[in-house]
Amino acid sequence: MPTARIIRNTLLMALVVAAFAVSFNVTEADFPRLFRDLPKGKDLILAFLTPDVATREMDTRTISIAFPIPCGSAPNENVIPSEGPRLVPSVDCTDPLTKFTLEGFDLAPNSELVIRWKLPDERLMTAIRTRTDSEGYFTSEVEARPIIATKNGVASRLEVDTLTPVGGLKPSQALLDVLDAMFETIFMALLSTTIATIIAAPLSFLAASNITKRGVIGTSVYYIMRFIFNVMRAYDPLSMALIFAFWLSFGPFPGAMALTVVTIASLGKLFSEAVENIDKGSLEALQATGANPLQTVRYGVVPQVIPDFISYIVYHWDINVRISTIIGFVGGGGIGYYLNLSINDFKWHQAGTAIWAIVIVVWAMDFLSAEVRKRLT
Amino acid sequence: MLRIQNLSKTYPGGTQALKNVSFEVNDGEFLVVIGLSGSGKSTLLRCINRLIDPTEGKVYWDNVDVTAAPPTELRQIRRRIGMVFQQFNLVKRSSVMTNVLSGRLGYVNPWMSLIGLWPQDEKKRALQALGRVGIADKAGERADALSGGQQQRVGIARALMQDPKLILADEPVASLDPVLSHSILQYLEQLNKEGITVICSLHFLDLVHRYATRVVALKDGVKVFEGSAQEIDRAKFKEIYGEEAQEVRAASM
Ligand SMILES: Nc1ncnc2c1ncn2[C@@H]1O[C@H](COP(=O)(O)OP(=O)(O)O)[C@@H](O)[C@H]1O
Ligand SMILES: [Mg+2]
Numbered sequence: 001m002p003t004a005r006i007i008r009n010t011l012l013m014a015l016v017v018a019a020f021a022v023s024f025n026v027t028e029a030d031f032p033r034l035f036r037d038l039p040k041g042k043d044l045i046l047a048f049l050t051p052d053v054a055t056r057e058m059d060t061r062t063i064s065i066a067f068p069i070p071c072g073s074a075p076n077e078n079v080i081p082s083e084g085p086r087l088v089p090s091v092d093c094t095d096p097l098t099k100f101t102l103e104g105f106d107l108a109p110n111s112e113l114v115i116r117w118k119l120p121d122e123r124l125m126t127a128i129r130t131r132t133d134s135e136g137y138f139t140s141e142v143e144a145r146p147i148i149a150t151k152n153g154v155a156s157r158l159e160v161d162t163l164t165p166v167g168g169l170k171p172s173q174a175l176l177d178v179l180d181a182m183f184e185t186i187f188m189a190l191l192s193t194t195i196a197t198i199i200a201a202p203l204s205f206l207a208a209s210n211i212t213k214r215g216v217i218g219t220s221v222y223y224i225m226r227f228i229f230n231v232m233r234a235y236d237p238l239s240m241a242l243i244f245a246f247w248l249s250f251g252p253f254p255g256a257m258a259l260t261v262v263t264i265a266s267l268g269k270l271f272s273e274a275v276e277n278i279d280k281g282s283l284e285a286l287q288a289t290g291a292n293p294l295q296t297v298r299y300g301v302v303p304q305v306i307p308d309f310i311s312y313i314v315y316h317w318d319i320n321v322r323i324s325t326i327i328g329f330v331g332g333g334g335i336g337y338y339l340n341l342s343i344n345d346f347k348w349h350q351a352g353t354a355i356w357a358i359v360i361v362v363w364a365m366d367f368l369s370a371e372v373r374k375r376l377t
Numbered sequence: 378m379l380r381i382q383n384l385s386k387t388y389p390g391g392t393q394a395l396k397n398v399s400f401e402v403n404d405g406e407f408l409v410v411i412g413l414s415g416s417g418k419s420t421l422l423r424c425i426n427r428l429i430d431p432t433e434g435k436v437y438w439d440n441v442d443v444t445a446a447p448p449t450e451l452r453q454i455r456r457r458i459g460m461v462f463q464q465f466n467l468v469k470r471s472s473v474m475t476n477v478l479s480g481r482l483g484y485v486n487p488w489m490s491l492i493g494l495w496p497q498d499e500k501k502r503a504l505q506a507l508g509r510v511g512i513a514d515k516a517g518e519r520a521d522a523l524s525g526g527q528q529q530r531v532g533i534a535r536a537l538m539q540d541p542k543l544i545l546a547d548e549p550v551a552s553l554d555p556v557l558s559h560s561i562l563q564y565l566e567q568l569n570k571e572g573i574t575v576i577c578s579l580h581f582l583d584l585v586h587r588y589a590t591r592v593v594a595l596k597d598g599v600k601v602f603e604g605s606a607q608e609i610d611r612a613k614f615k616e617i618y619g620e621e622a623q624e625v626r627a628a629s630m
Pocket of ligand 1: 388389390392393394412413414415416417418419420421
C-alpha cells in the first residue's frame with residue numbers, strides 16, 4: 001500500500017519538524033548571538049586563559065592618613081612630610097558623596113597599589129587598585145561614600161599598600177587552594193568508588209545467573225538483586241546528591257554517599273555481567289574436584305573476572321571524579337565548589353586555575369583508565 | 378565397583394539425553410564409551426559425579442548411592458573421582474601450579490584455601506603430579522600459555538591431585554591431533570594399570586581398540602552395545618555410527 005506509506009512518512013516528517021521547532025523554541029536558540037555577543041565573553045575567556053598559578057613574594061608597605069567625613073566631624077592631625085613616601089589628598093576633609101584627588105609621592109616605583117578605607121570600626125574596604133609610575137608617583141580620584149563617615153568622633157583612615165615584588169615566583173594561593181580542592185575531589189571519588197566496590201563485588205555474584213539462578217531460593221535472590229541494581233541505577237548521581245543533601249545537608253559527605261550509591265548499582269551490574277561471561281568449563285572442573293561453592297568461586301570465578309573488575313573500577317573512579325566535580329559545584333565541596341565560589345566572587349583568574357586543573361585531571365584520569373584497561377585485556 | 382541403574386536424563390528443554398541406561402564397571406577397568414555426537418556420552422559421564430542430576434535411575438559407587446548423596450557427602454565422593462575434559466577446562470588466567478593445586482580443594486582446609494594458602498606438602502604433591510605428566514618446568518606459567526597437549530596434561534595432573542579411584546575422561550583427545558592423542562591416552566593407560574578405574578569417551582575406532590578393556594555404545598541416549606573392544610569391528614562400528622562412520626575412521630588415520 002504505497003499511498004498509506006506515503007501518508008505515514010509525511011506525517012512522520014511533519015512530526016519530526018514540529019518536534020524540532022518546539023525544541024528550538026524552548027531552548028531560545030539564537031545562534032547568531034554566539035557571534036554577536038562574542039565581545040562580552042572576550043574578557044572572561046582571556047581571564048580563564050590566564051589562570052592564577054604563581055605570585056611573587058611581595059613586600060608590603062602601608063601609609064595612612066586620617067580623613068574626616070564630613071569636615072569637622074573629627075580633629076585632623078595629619079602632618080604630611082615634605083619628602084619621603086607620602087600621601088597628599090587635594091582636600092583635608094570632605095562631605096559625603098563628593099570626590100577628591102589623592103596623590104602619592106616617592107613611593108616604590110612601578111608597584112601595585114591598593115587604596116582602601118579603614119573604617120572607625122576597623123573594617124577594611126578596598127576602594128581602588130592602581131600602580132605607581134617610574135618615579136613612584138600616583139594620582140587617583142577617590143569617592144567619599146556615606147559609609148565612610150566618621151563615627152563617635154573617630155575618622156576613617158585612608159590606607160595605601162605598596163606591593164613590591166621581591167624574590168622569585170612561587171605558587172599562588174589560588175594554585176595551592178585549587179590543588180587542595182582537587183585533592184579532595186579525587187579522593188572523594190576514590191572513597192565512593194572503593195566503598196561501592198566493596199559492596200558491589202560480593203553482591204554482583206548474587207546477581208549473576210550462572211552463580212545463583214538455581215533452585216527457588218537462588219532464583220529469587222538473583223531476581224531481587226537484579227531489581228535492586230536496576231532501581232538504584234535509575235537515579236542519576238545529581239538527583240541522588242540532592243536526596244542525600246536533604247538528609248545530610250550540603251558538603252562533601254552527602255555528595256560522596258550519592259556517588260557511592262550510584263556506583264554500587266553501576267558496578268554491580270557490570271560486575272555481574274563479567275561473572276556471567278566466564279568460561280563455565282573451568283567451574284565444572286572445580287566442582288568435579290569436590291570443591292565447595294566458595295572455593296569454586298574463589299578459584300574458578302575470581303581469577304577470570306579480576307581483570308574486568310579492575311578495569312571497571314578504574315573507569316568508575318575516572319567517571320566519579322567528573323561527577324563529583326559537578327556535585328561539588330552545587331555544594332558538595334572539592335574543586336567544583338571552589339570553582340563555583342570563584343565565579344560568584346568574579347575571581348576569573350582563580351576560576352581559570354580551577355578549570356585548568358579540572359581539564360588536566362580529567363585528561364589524566366581518562367588516560368590512566370584507558371591505559372589500565374589496555375594492559376589488562 | 379560402579380553400578381549404573383536405569384539412568385535417564387531429560388533436559389529442561391525436553392531433550393531426552395539418556396534413556397534407561399544400565400551397566401556396571403568393575404574396579405580397574407578401562408571402559409570406553411562411544412557414540413555419535415549428541416548421543417549422550419557427556420551427559421552420562423556427568424551423571425556419574427552429578428555435575429548433572431539424572432532425572433531417573435541410580436548410580437551406586439562402592440554400594441554408596443551417589444544419586445541420593447546430600448551436598449557434603451557428594452563433595453566427599455567427588456574428590457575421589459577425577460575428571461578430564463575435551464576443552465581441558467583449566468582456569469586460563471591462573472598459573473599451572475594453581476590449576477593443579479585446585480584438584481586438592483576437596484581435601485585441604487577450606488578457609489586456608491580461600492585466602493590462597495597452600496601447605497608445603499601439597500605444593501610438593503602438585504610438582505610431583507606435574508612431573509608425572511612431564512611438565513614440572515611449566516608450573517609457574519599461565520595455563521593459557523601452554524599448548525593444547527600440555528594443557529590436557531595439566532588437566533590430568535589436576536585429576537591426579539584428587540588421589541582418584543576413578544577417572545572420568547570426556548573425549549579427552551578430541552581437541553588434539555593423533556600423535557598427542559596417544560601420548561595423553563598413554564598417561565591414562567598408565568594410571569589405569571596402577572589401579573585407577575577409567576571411564577573415557579572416544580571417537581576413533583583405532584583408539585578404542587588400542588585402549589579399551591570394555592566398550593559401551595550409546596545411540597540417541599540408548600545403550601546399544603556393551604562388550605569387549607574386540608567385538609567392535611567395522612560393521613558394528615558402522616551400525617553404531619551410521620553414515621558418519623566412514624568420516625570418523627578417515628579422520629583417525
Ligand atoms: N545443558 C543442556 N540442556 C539441554 N540439552 C542438552 C544439554 N546438554 C546436552 N543436551 C542435549 O542432550 C543430548 C546429549 O548431549 P551430550 O550428552 O552432550 O552428547 P555427547 O556428549 O555424546 O555429544 C544432545 O541432544 C544435546 O543437545
Ligand atoms: Mg560430549
